Amino acid sequence: MDKKGILTIDFTFTVMFILIISLFFLNMGLNNIEISNNLEENIESRMILDKIANSINQVNANGESYSKKITIPSEISNERFEIIVSNRNITIETNNKGSTTIFPILLIDNDEIAIYEKKLFSGRDYLISKNNKSEIKIMEC
Amino acid sequence: MILKEDDGQISLEFIFIVSFTIILTIITLNFIAEESELNIAISSGKSGIIEGSLIDSSGIYPKSAYDDYIIDKKNLLKPNHIEINTIAIKSSEFDSKYNKTKIQLQVYASCENIKDKKEQDSLGDRINYNLRKSIANTFNTTNLTNSLYNPVFSKNYIFTTANVVWV
Numbered sequence: 512m513d514k515k516g517i518l519t520i521d522f523t524f525t526v527m528f529i530l531i532i533s534l535f536f537l538n539m540g541l542n543n544i545e546i547s548n549n550l551e552e553n554i555e556s557r558m559i560l561d562k563i564a565n566s567i568n569q570v571n572a573n574g575e576s577y578s579k580k581i582t583i584p585s586e587i588s589n590e591r592f593e594i595i596v597s598n599r600n601i602t603i604e605t606n607n608k609g610s611t612t613i614f615p616i617l618l619i620d621n622d623e624i625a626i627y628e629k630k631l632f633s634g635r636d637y638l639i640s641k642n643n644k645s646e647i648k649i650m651e652c
Numbered sequence: 653m654i655l656k657e658d659d660g661q662i663s664l665e666f667i668f669i670v671s672f673t674i675i676l677t678i679i680t681l682n683f684i685a686e687e688s689e690l691n692i693a694i695s696s697g698k699s700g701i702i703e704g705s706l707i708d709s710s711g712i713y714p715k716s717a718y719d720d721y722i723i724d725k726k727n728l729l730k731p732n733h734i735e736i737n738t739i740a741i742k743s744s745e746f747d748s749k750y751n752k753t754k755i756q757l758q759v760y761a762s763c764e765n766i767k768d769k770k771e772q773d774s775l776g777d778r779i780n781y782n783l784r785k786s787i788a789n790t791f792n793t794t795n796l797t798n799s800l801y802n803p804v805f806s807k808n809y810i811f812t813t814a815n816v817v818w819v
Contacts, residue, residue, distance in 0.1 A: 521674065535689075535692050536692075538792055539696050539699075541789075542789040542790050550706050550707070606714070607713055607714050607715070608714070608718035608719075609712030609713065610729055612730075
């Protein structure tokens with residue numbers, strides 16, 4: 512009976528040694544995963560900002576009644592967010608905050624009244640359009 | 653019974669070699685552990701530096717930092733390309749207060765667009781902060797240090813960071 516299932520001392524040593532070493536690496540691995548999650552959030556925010564800024568600049572550069580539809584992703588790292596478009600820049604607010612500048616625009620709301628800023632919410636579609644007075648309207652659709 | 657015991661026997665030489673290796677390992681274990689600790693610290697520091705420099709590059713910051721930068725450091729809000737050149741051990745001496753070896757790390761980085769001293773300091777501080785934070789998380793010593801992770805501890809070392817040199 513005793514001959515079955517006996518561990519050699521070297522094996523025990525090896526396992527202990529591997530355990531000790533892997534403990535460090537486990538921590539480091541977890542740390543790296545956390546780092547990449549944080550970075551993903553930052554880089555995704557920047558990409559969304561740039562995409563919206565490009566769309567607005569494109570509409571602004573084109574002529575009267577040009578329009579473009581944008582879809583804002585529903586979440587960044589499982590969290591909802593909002594974007595504020597103002598006359599000169601676009602700001603995103605998740606856990607972090609960032610902004611990008613656009614060519615100056617004249618913003619109007621749905622009733623064609625001039626506004627300073629427009630809030631866009633995650634997970635919705637918006638239509639950016641330009642009217643005959645070179646004003647930009649961002650409408651939910 | 654005797655026939656049975658002929659199976660699976662290991663030679664005496666093998667036992668000698670294995671036991672010699674084990675003894676040697678135990679003797680040098682301390683030294684090896686210390687060296688590997690330093691290696692692990694530096695490599696986790698590296699991943700922290702990458703995190704810091706990528707946050708700087710993306711220009712997306714925590715809210716408080718953003719509100720601070722929008723006042724007089726507007727260049728930082730744009731995406732910038734930041735390159736990490738080297739990480740060096742600036743000084744290493746024994747600290748009798750903590751009974752540990754104190755190591756000061758210094759990062760060399762470059763960024764073409766940002767030349768203002770104040771702005772460079774902000775970027776550098778973020779890189780250093782993430783460096784220390786990463787080491788603290790790897791060695792599970794976040795409870796021993798302050799909120800800025802300065803200095804940060806591992807088992808046998810204390811790490812501090814010198815200001816980033818912009819080249």
